Amino acid sequence: MKAVILGAGSVGVQVARQLISENKEVILIEKSAELCQQLSNSLDCLVVNDEGRNPLLLKKAGVANADFFIALTGSDEVNLITCGLVGREYRGPAKIARVRNPYYISQLDLDHLPLWGVDHMINPEREAAKAILNAVAHGAIGEVVALGNERLRLQPIRIGADSPFKDRTIAQIRADFQHPVLVPVILRDDEVIVPSGGTTIEEEDSVYLLGEASNMEAILAQLGKTRQEFRKIAVIGGGRIGSYVAEQLSGRGAGRRGPLTLLHRLFRPAKRAITVFEQSIDKCKHLSDTLPDVLVNHVDVTEERALEEAQLGSYDLAIAATGNQELNLVTAVQAKVLGVRRTIALVIKNDYLDVASRLPIDVTISLKESLARTILSIIRRGVIRLLHSIADSELEILEMTIEKSTGLVGKKIRDAGLPRDTLILFLIREGETLLPEGDTVLKARDQIGIITRKSSIEKLEERFLNHR
Amino acid sequence: MNASLILRVLGVLLLIVSGFLLLSLPVALYYGEIHLAWVFLVPVGINLLVFAAGRLFAHRPKDTTLSVRSGYLLVALSWLAVTATGALPFVLSGTIPGYTDAFFETMSGFTTTGASILTDVEAVAKSLLFWRSMTHWLGGMGIVVLTVAIFPLLGIGGLRLMDAEAPGPSVDKFTPRVSQTAKILWLLYIGLTLLQVLLLMLGGMGLFDALTHAFGTMATGGFSTRNSSVGHYRNPYLQVVVTVFMLLAGANFTVYYRLLRGRLRSLLQDSELKAYLAVFFVAAAVITVSLNGLLPGSFSEHLRAASFQAASILTTTGFSTENFGHWPHLAQTVLFALMFIGGCAGSTGGGVKVVRLVTLFRQASTELRYLVHPRGIFSVRVSGQTVRKNVIYGAYAFFFLYLGLIFATMVVVATGGYDLITSITAALATLGNIGPGLALVGPKANYAHFPDYITWWLAFVMLAGRLELYTVLLLFTREFWRR
Numbered sequence: 001m002k003a004v005i006l007g008a009g010s011v012g013v014q015v016a017r018q019l020i021s022e023n024k025e026v027i028l029i030e031k032s033a034e035l036c037q038q039l040s041n042s043l044d045c046l047v048v049n050d051e052g053r054n055p056l057l058l059k060k061a062g063v064a065n066a067d068f069f070i071a072l073t074g075s076d077e078v079n080l081i082t083c084g085l086v087g088r089e090y091r092g093p094a095k096i097a098r099v100r101n102p103y104y105i106s107q108l109d110l111d112h113l114p115l116w117g118v119d120h121m122i123n124p125e126r127e128a129a130k131a132i133l134n135a136v137a138h139g140a141i142g143e144v145v146a147l148g149n150e151r152l153r154l155q156p157i158r159i160g161a162d163s164p165f166k167d168r169t170i171a172q173i174r175a176d177f178q179h180p181v182l183v184p185v186i187l188r189d190d191e192v193i194v195p196s197g198g199t200t201i202e203e204e205d206s207v208y209l210l211g212e213a214s215n216m217e218a219i220l221a222q223l224g225k226t227r228q229e230f231r232k233i234a235v236i237g238g239g240r241i242g243s244y245v246a247e248q249l250s251g252r253g254a255g256r257r258g259p260l261t262l263l264h265r266l267f268r269p270a271k272r273a274i275t276v277f278e279q280s281i282d283k284c285k286h287l288s289d290t291l292p293d294v295l296v297n298h299v300d301v302t303e304e305r306a307l308e309e310a311q312l313g314s315y316d317l318a319i320a321a322t323g324n325q326e327l328n329l330v331t332a333v334q335a336k337v338l339g340v341r342r343t344i345a346l347v348i349k350n351d352y353l354d355v356a357s358r359l360p361i362d363v364t365i366s367l368k369e370s371l372a373r374t375i376l377s378i379i380r381r382g383v384i385r386l387l388h389s390i391a392d393s394e395l396e397i398l399e400m401t402i403e404k405s406t407g408l409v410g411k412k413i414r415d416a417g418l419p420r421d422t423l424i425l426f427l428i429r430e431g432e433t434l435l436p437e438g439d440t441v442l443k444a445r446d447q448i449g450i451i452t453r454k455s456s457i458e459k460l461e462e463r464f465l466n467h468r
Numbered sequence: 469m470n471a472s473l474i475l476r477v478l479g480v481l482l483l484i485v486s487g488f489l490l491l492s493l494p495v496a497l498y499y500g501e502i503h504l505a506w507v508f509l510v511p512v513g514i515n516l517l518v519f520a521a522g523r524l525f526a527h528r529p530k531d532t533t534l535s536v537r538s539g540y541l542l543v544a545l546s547w548l549a550v551t552a553t554g555a556l557p558f559v560l561s562g563t564i565p566g567y568t569d570a571f572f573e574t575m576s577g578f579t580t581t582g583a584s585i586l587t588d589v590e591a592v593a594k595s596l597l598f599w600r601s602m603t604h605w606l607g608g609m610g611i612v613v614l615t616v617a618i619f620p621l622l623g624i625g626g627l628r629l630m631d632a633e634a635p636g637p638s639v640d641k642f643t644p645r646v647s648q649t650a651k652i653l654w655l656l657y658i659g660l661t662l663l664q665v666l667l668l669m670l671g672g673m674g675l676f677d678a679l680t681h682a683f684g685t686m687a688t689g690g691f692s693t694r695n696s697s698v699g700h701y702r703n704p705y706l707q708v709v710v711t712v713f714m715l716l717a718g719a720n721f722t723v724y725y726r727l728l729r730g731r732l733r734s735l736l737q738d739s740e741l742k743a744y745l746a747v748f749f750v751a752a753a754v755i756t757v758s759l760n761g762l763l764p765g766s767f768s769e770h771l772r773a774a775s776f777q778a779a780s781i782l783t784t785t786g787f788s789t790e791n792f793g794h795w796p797h798l799a800q801t802v803l804f805a806l807m808f809i810g811g812c813a814g815s816t817g818g819g820v821k822v823v824r825l826v827t828l829f830r831q832a833s834t835e836l837r838y839l840v841h842p843r844g845i846f847s848v849r850v851s852g853q854t855v856r857k858n859v860i861y862g863a864y865a866f867f868f869l870y871l872g873l874i875f876a877t878m879v880v881v882a883t884g885g886y887d888l889i890t891s892i893t894a895a896l897a898t899l900g901n902i903g904p905g906l907a908l909v910g911p912k913a914n915y916a917h918f919p920d921y922i923t924w925w926l927a928f929v930m931l932a933g934r935l936e937l938y939t940v941l942l943l944f945t946r947e948f949w950r951r
Contacts (some may be wrong), residue, residue: 285845288854295844
């Protein structure tokens with residue numbers, strides 16, 4: 001597979017790195033000569049120094065026989081127009097443009113009509129904001145993923161010193177619950193563990209629980225994590241992410257027909273009070289213009305005693321979503337210290353996910369991870385679809401349909417010959433979502449959800465795509 | 469200043485008004501007052517001379533763009549010019565012997581005030597009464613707006629004059645072209661007037677009375693052809709029709725445009741419309757209750773009288789069915805409070821305008837919110853739209869100037885030896901273009917007893933009120949005349 005990436009900003013490089021690590025052919029186009037020099041030394045791909053607006057050069061870069069053209073420059077307009085140019089000249093590549101302007105996106109969100117042959121518009125900020133909203137809707141206990149036609153929920157739980165899980169094996173824990181629970185992943189320090197029944201859970205682990213969505217509340221309640229209603233929510237930072245989060249939480253917004261907002265409605269029995277703290281007066285004015293139901297405070301949270309004066313302690317939930325990730329982490333911790341019940345922090349680098357997991361922050365959302373997920377979920381849209389990725393895309397949750405021609409039909413799961421550290425999480429058969437056991441027999445047309453390591457994806461592809 | 473362009477436009481404007489002056493001739497013919505025809509032809513002749521002067525002496529201006537200053541001057545001058553010539557029929561016919569009083573009466577007509585110095589209206593010749601009501605109708609939608617609507621026909625375009633005349637903080641342009649907007653406004657105005665004439669005639673009113681009362685209603689003027697105003701007609705149907713049309717005339721005309729376009733949702737979001745109707749219903753209810761305890765008559769009679777009077781004062785029309793000067797104190801106080809409000813922006817009504825008060829109210833409540841959230845940033849919203857700071861400051865300044873002018877006028881009137889109630893309601897009734905006040909300027913009284921200097925002052929105040937203060941007050945600033 002071949003991908004052409006326009007714009008080698010942090011996002012472009014991140015995507016390139018991801019694709020290279022999967023043995024894909026990548027061509028990066030970047031206008032800064034200096035950056036090109038640097039990148040061609042550090043990345044195993046072709047780096048072309050150009051603005052990317054020249055159709056001739058795009059041809060030279062080999063767009064014609066690429067599978068993907070991904071425009072990730074800082075300008076929405078350049079991204080859209082270059083995608084349009086590529087679309088006019090070549091039928092082959094799927095065009096992906098990053099579009100950050102919410103006004104461009106909002107309408108497109110609704111009708112899904114392609115613009116100028118751009119196949120996919122991605123908006124990392126919007127994705128991160130949706131991840132935050134999803135976490136809020138599920139009580140801000142961790143980053144929640146809905147799987148298997150929304151019937152299942154995957155949820156990370158941090159193991160504290162007083163956790164009932166501490167120092168026990170998976171098998172013991174599973175016996176505790178009345179409802180079926182799977183533990184497909186444990187994150188421990190830098191390690192990603194795909195546990196077996198005998199694995200012991202330690203303090204400071206992040207344990208992922210998979211269960212039926214309808215039972216998840218009860219399961220979490222058993223752990224002392226009852227779902228909380230958030231009456232007062234503080235959003236710190238009124239940039240693209242903060243404003244979208246505030247807009248959606250307050251129940252106003254252009255995209256109010258989306259399924260996610262519907263979800264919010266269901267989980268919102270009482271009117272919430274949303275407060276945005278923003279240090280730029282212009283952004284404050286814009287926010288108070290566009291969001292009448294939101295209280296906008298002009299506060300620089302870095303000032304001494306600013307958060308105390310804002311009475312942050314009186315809020316149920318604080319969402320730190322400024323453009324400064326270090327500030328977000330510190331603010332979220334400080335909010336917790338001031339007595340906010342739950343905190344959510346936005347980070348940009350994935351490195352900080354690990355740092356955040358050691359801090360008293362309930363949920364950490366990574367902008368880059370949201371983006372990588374978005375792009376990968378577009379690229380993996382063939383037989384194998386990406387549902388979710390965990391730990392800097394080290395683990396991926398994939399969905400695929402078992403075709404008749406593959407040798408898997410009629411086999412028990414434990415005999416299916418899956419690569420190491422690969423688990424079948426769920427199985428959709430005739431519209432029913434099942435949690436499979438080792439001796440479940442696979443049938444043709446079964447849709448299965450698989451968690452696997454990045455390195456095993458190629459093997460999986462062979463197993464599922466190479467017939468017989 | 470572009471003097472030749474001003475003269476030319478003024479000529480056109482006077483020519484248009486002449487056309488309406490001539491409409492009195494058929495009335496004179498029908499009622500056997502043909503001997504009065506000359507009193508209408510003299511001002512027409514003068515207007516034609518001005519028009520001709522504009523054509524002949526002022527050279528064709530190279531550019532037809534009017535500077536902002538010239539625009540304001542032109543609007544103020546046109547109102548003075550049409551009043552000056554429009555007063556002539558009253559003087560020439562001897563109906564109103566003094567020019568001061570005739571000027572006052574005509575200014576009261578054009579500014580849709582409805583304050584009269586005539587003691588016995590029914591004795592006046594029909595053709596003159598027709599012209600008197602016609603001044604209302606012309607002034608209601610605005611002579612300049614009318615001219616702007618006709619400009620494209622005359623090959624003059626792009627003049628931004630409406631701002632200087634249109635009622636309210638800003639002109640809602642609902643079509644891209646000003647002249648198109650002006651045309652739609654006038655068509656709506658004509659349509660509603662004809663509808664009212666029809667409905668009044670169905671209630672048994674004669675054509676002449678129906679026309680003059682429709683003019684008085686739709687312009688929120690208040691000149692009647694009867695000594696006891698609309699109270700002359702005891703038919704409840706007629707009173708209800710007039711009440712409804714007063715309320716229609718006091719609402720923003722863009723409402724009807726939106727209604728015709730089927731944009732109902734935007735009406736529900738219209739803060740001004742909601743506040744306007746709320747004020748009316750509350751005031752009518754309170755007056756009804758107040759009348760019920762203290763005056764004889766049935767509940768439905770009280771309800772009808774109360775809503776008629778509340779609508780009449782709120783919309784600054786000034787018709788009356790009862791002598792509210794003899795009403796209980798509570799009812800009078802409510803009416804007095806209504807005198808401060810006025811109609812909606814973009815209506816034919818005068819006063820402070822509901823939208824300004826809504827804006828000021830929102831801003832005041834925002835100030836209170838600042839006290840609770842000192843770091844908060846709040847937007848003042850009216851009808852779901854954020855109001856810019858300059859508009860809010862403008863509304864504050866307007867309110868201040870309005871009150872200032874009320875107090876000044878009150879003192880001017882009081883120098884004539886008048887009591888407090890007469891002085892303050894005379895000020896409110898003229899600046900707000902309402903017409904009747906209380907006490908000596910009450911519904912059964914009139915403005916004939918004022919000495920000349922007060923009459924001139926009140927005429928000036930009426931014009932200031934009709935042109936939303938700024939256009940007139942601007943002419944008294946040094947800044948305006950400086951190069």
